[in-house]
Amino acid sequence: MEFVLTQPDRPHGRGLSNSPGPVKRLALERGLVLLQPASLKGDTCAPLLAQPLDVLVVAAYGLILPPPMLAWPRQGCINIHASLLPRWRGAAPIARAILAGDRQTGISIMRMEEGLDSGPVLSQHAVAIDPRETSGTLHDKLASLGARAIVETLRAVERGETPEGRAQNAAETTYARKIEQSEAVIDWTAEARVVDRVVRAFDPAPGAQTSLEGATMKIWKAAPLSGRFGAPGTIVRADTSGIVVACGDGALAVAELQRGGRRRMDARAFLAGRALTAGMRLGD
Numbered sequence: 001m002e003f004v005l006t007q008p009d010r011p012h013g014r015g016l017s018n019s020p021g022p023v024k025r026l027a028l029e030r031g032l033v034l035l036q037p038a039s040l041k042g043d044t045c046a047p048l049l050a051q052p053l054d055v056l057v058v059a060a061y062g063l064i065l066p067p068p069m070l071a072w073p074r075q076g077c078i079n080i081h082a083s084l085l086p087r088w089r090g091a092a093p094i095a096r097a098i099l100a101g102d103r104q105t106g107i108s109i110m111r112m113e114e115g116l117d118s119g120p121v122l123s124q125h126a127v128a129i130d131p132r133e134t135s136g137t138l139h140d141k142l143a144s145l146g147a148r149a150i151v152e153t154l155r156a157v158e159r160g161e162t163p164e165g166r167a168q169n170a171a172e173t174t175y176a177r178k179i180e181q182s183e184a185v186i187d188w189t190a191e192a193r194v195v196d197r198v199v200r201a202f203d204p205a206p207g208a209q210t211s212l213e214g215a216t217m218k219i220w221k222a223a224p225l226s227g228r229f230g231a232p233g234t235i236v237r238a239d240t241s242g243i244v245v246a247c248g249d250g251a252l253a254v255a256e257l258q259r260g261g262r263r264r265m266d267a268r269a270f271l272a273g274r275a276l277t278a279g280m281r282l283g284d
Helices: 022-030 093-099 135-158 192-201 267-273
Strands: 003-005 010-012 017-019 033-035 056-058 077-081 104-111 121-128 208-212 215-225 235-239 242-246 251-259
Touching: 003 022, 022 033, 077 135, 093 104, 093 135, 093 192, 104 135, 121 135, 192 208, 192 215, 192 251, 235 267, 242 267, 251 267
Parallel strands: 003 033, 056 077
Antiparallel strands: 010 017, 077 104, 104 121, 208 215, 215 251, 235 242, 242 251
8 A cells, every 4th residue: 555644734824724835745646545644543443543554754744643653564654854863863853963964964764753853863864055045946955865764774665674773872962942933033133154054944835924113024044243243133224335333242244134024034025115224123
């Protein structure tokens, strides 16, 4: 039996009408059997678990697999995780790696057990985190790498060569907790390189946020500058070459930003519609 499991349709868009996610759309395009249980607990999946299954592949499913489901496939449940385990177990490994200033991350193919991303690692594939990497660009790199890695693993399973896996060193564990909206609010007293990581880690969602004269503003592209620039959050320069904002140490050269309810635009276009002057403060 071949099938695809994905979560139920969720509200999207301004009308908040239920719409299918990308997994469902692709499954329907390919003519695959699609199941969308609201829960994996209790008797909900009992008829499903009665079916014979060789292996179950899990990628960003978003629900905890209960013990009966973990024990269901003959070859076990295999997870594609976007970090080099045991670093960044949990929900947001990509953003956490950028926020921490990690120089590399990767894909871990692991055998699932009841613990959170704690199972034995079957294979790992490292990738460098570029200096200007965003969560969006890194996600796409890891998605492509993960697809290749899981195909290699499934081919090994088919040949009967599935490795037992390497136990993780629990002492090296770090946790990538779920991103909270409050974390996206820029602290201008932080070092410029730290603020820069916030901008890149929260692109494309939820977007690094600040305020100007009480109105919300998001910053999408920027670069850190070294030196002393004055009180944190102060606009040092705002002209055709960009917008420079002082940080606790250094400054942030803002290249793309967005006012609440408006579209994203580069600094020059933004300044054409909203005058900014040196001495204005962000985040007040």
